[in-house]
Amino acid sequence: xxxxxxxxxxxxxxTIPCHQPHLRDYPCPEDMQAARKxxxxxxxxxxxxxxxxxxxxxxxxxxxxxCNTDRTEVRKPEQDQQTLxxxxxxxxxxxxxxxxxxxxxxxxxxxxxMSVKLTVIPCYxxxxxxxxxxKMDAAFLGSMTYxxxxxxxxxxxxxxxxxxDGASTSHGVIFVRTDSAIRSIRNMKxxxxxxxxxxxxxxxxxxxxxxxxxxxxxxxxxxxxxxxGTNEDVVYDVLDRxxxxxxVKNTVLTELAVEDQGVRSELLILARxxxxxxxxxxxxxxxxxPLKEKLKAALxxxxxxxxxxxxxxxxxxxxxxxxxxxDYASAYSIASELGINLHSGSDATSP
Numbered sequence: 562x563x564x565x566x567x568x569x570x571x572x573x574x575x576t577i578p579c580h581q582p583h584l585r586d587y588p589c590p591e592d593m594q595a596a597r598k599x600x601x602x603x604x605x606x607x608x609x610x611x612x613x614x615x616x617x618x619x620x621x622x623x624x625x626x627x628c629n630t631d632r633t634e635v636r637k638p639e640q641d642q643q644t645l646x647x648x649x650x651x652x653x654x655x656x657x658x659x660x661x662x663x664x665x666x667x668x669x670x671x672x673x674x675m676s677v678k679l680t681v682i683p684c685y686x687x688x689x690x691x692x693x694x695x696k697m698d699a700a701f702l703g704s705m706t707y708x709x710x711x712x713x714x715x716x717x718x719x720x721x722x723x724x725x726d727g728a729s730t731s732h733g734v735i736f737v738r739t740d741s742a743i744r745s746i747r748n749m750k751x752x753x754x755x756x757x758x759x760x761x762x763x764x765x766x767x768x769x770x771x772x773x774x775x776x777x778x779x780x781x782x783x784x785x786x787x788x789x790g791t792n793e794d795v796v797y798d799v800l801d802r803x804x805x806x807x808x809v810k811n812t813v814l815t816e817l818a819v820e821d822q823g824v825r826s827e828l829l830i831l832a833r834x835x836x837x838x839x840x841x842x843x844x845x846x847x848x849x850x851p852l853k854e855k856l857k858a859a860l861x862x863x864x865x866x867x868x869x870x871x872x873x874x875x876x877x878x879x880x881x882x883x884x885x886x887x888d889y890a891s892a893y894s895i896a897s898e899l900g901i902n903l904h905s906g907s908d909a910t911s912p
Contacts, residue, residue: 642675642849642852643675643676644675644676644677644678645669645673645675645676645677645678645698645699645852645856646678646679646680646696646697646698646699647662647666647677647678647679647680647697647698647699647700647701647842648679648680648681648682648688648691648696648697648699648700648701649662649679649680649681649682649700649701650682650685650688650700650701650702650703650706650840651681651682651683651684651685651790651791652703652757652791652792652793652810652813652840653791653792653793653813653816654791654793655681657793658681659679659681661876661877662679662701662876663679664872664875664876665872665876666678666679667872668859668863668868668869668872669856669859669860672855672859672863673852673855673856673859680696680697682700684758684790685706685758685759685760685761686758686759686760688700688702688706688709688710688760689709689710689713689714692710692714692716692845693714697845698844698845698848699842699843699844699845699848699856700842700843701840701841701842701843702716702718702840702841702843703761703762703763703810703837703840704762704763704837704838704889704892705760705761705762705765705766705892705896706760706761707841707843707889707892708889708892708893708896708903709760709903710843711843711886711889712903712904713903713904714845714846715846716843716844716845716846717843717844717846717853718841718842718843718884718885718886718888718889719841719842719843719844719853719856719857719860719883719884720841720842720857720860720861720881720882720883720884721838721839721840721841721842721881721882721884721888722839722840722873722876722877722878722879722880722881722882723839723878723879723880723881723882724812724839724877724878724879725874725877725878725879727879728836728839729838729839729882730836730837730838730839731763731810731811731812731836731837731838731839731840732763732767732810732811732833732834732835732836732837733762733763733764733767733768733771733808733809733810733811733833733834734808734809734810734811734814734830734832734833734834735768735771735806735807735808735830735831735832735833736799736806736807736808736809736814736828736829736830736831737799737805737806737807737828737829737831738799738800738802738805738827738828738829739826739827739828739829740827741805741829743805743806743831744831745831746772746775746777749777749782749783749805749806750782750783751783751784752783752784752805752806753783753784753785753786753787753803753804753805753806754779754783754785754786754804754805754806754807754808755786755787755788755789755794755795755798755799755803755804755806755807755808756768756786756787756788756789756795756808757788757789757790757791757792757794757795757808757809757810758788758790758791759788761810762837762892762895763808763809763810763811763834763837764792764795764808764809764810765788765808766895766896766899766901767808767834767835767837767895768808768834769899770834770895770898770899771832771834773898773899783806787804789804792809792810792813792814793813793817795807795808795809796809796813796814796817796824796828799828800823800824800827800828811833812839814828814830816877835891836891837889837891837892838884838888838889838892841884841888842856842860842881842884844856857883860881861880861881861882861883863880863881864879864880864881
């Protein structure tokens with residue numbers, strides 16, 4: 562008998578069903594979206610998970626948004642720098658990402674007295690090369706991409722947002738369709754599971770750690786596992802029955818559930834992982850100290866500025882708080898638990 566079927570997540574505007582017996586170890590759209598979903602249904606999974614697809618969409622989106630399109634730009638000496646280029650991970654559709662971050666970029670432009678431009682990283686694995694090729698000065702990174710960039714490139718995290726719910730963290734969730742017979746790990750055997758990307762914490766490594774603790778080897782337990790490319794694609798793959806099970810970041814699922822009745826009513830959360838720091842703003846190692854401090858101060862103080870407070874609310878945050886490498890202790894622990902070598906990139910999760 563199923564008990565405790567519904568559990569409200571940290572957003573009072575909606576309820577996503579959660580199957581609670583599986584949570585013993587952890588406490589527990591619009592026209593563009595419709596077009597994206599319809600287009601996605603025409604593509605096989607192996608194409609949607611490739612970087613070149615994301616890159617193609619990225620190039621097309623530049624016709625609609627005022628983002629930086631010069632992918633070969635070489636950074637000028639610090640004293641002559643006129644533009645700060647901030648990268649965004651492809652957590653959701655490019656249109657949503659840019660729409661959310663553009664007002665923040667505009668505000669920072671005023672505070673810094675220089676142009677702040679956005680660039681959407683085509684896929685997670687391009688994050689490091691975007692820094693090494695001097696294409697990005699900064700980026701909003703999740704826990705896994707931060708660990709890799711900090712370990713290999715020495716990037717520094719400056720700040721991270723506190724959500725409207727008061728949380729400065731996020732976690733992974735494992736979910737299925739409400740009409741699925743899957744209600745436990747035992748029911749998952751021989752099914753198809755969709756992850757986000759090999760370099761995501763909430764959309765891959767945290768769910769793997771959760772399954773590993775319960776004796777599940779994802780490479781043999783499931784009929785198929787694959788990477789959809791974005792959190793949003795994982796959600797709609799499960800809704801469209803391309804995958805039986807999905808693993809994504811909770812904050813993205815929450816946002817999609819607010820916008821889409823299908824997400825809100827047709828998905829069932831089976832499990833959640835421990836919390837990790839929310840996406841933090843990191844800067845390249847050689848960014849000048851004066852600019853770095855000015856950027857950090859602009860973020861940490863914007864909630865005290867009426868204009869800044871309004872932009873924060875639109876962004877979905879109360880304020881930014883200072884972030885340090887020490888905030889990622891639990892993320893380093895997960896990486897070690899899964900046998901991930903942050904220096905070489907090799908890990909025990911690969912086939």
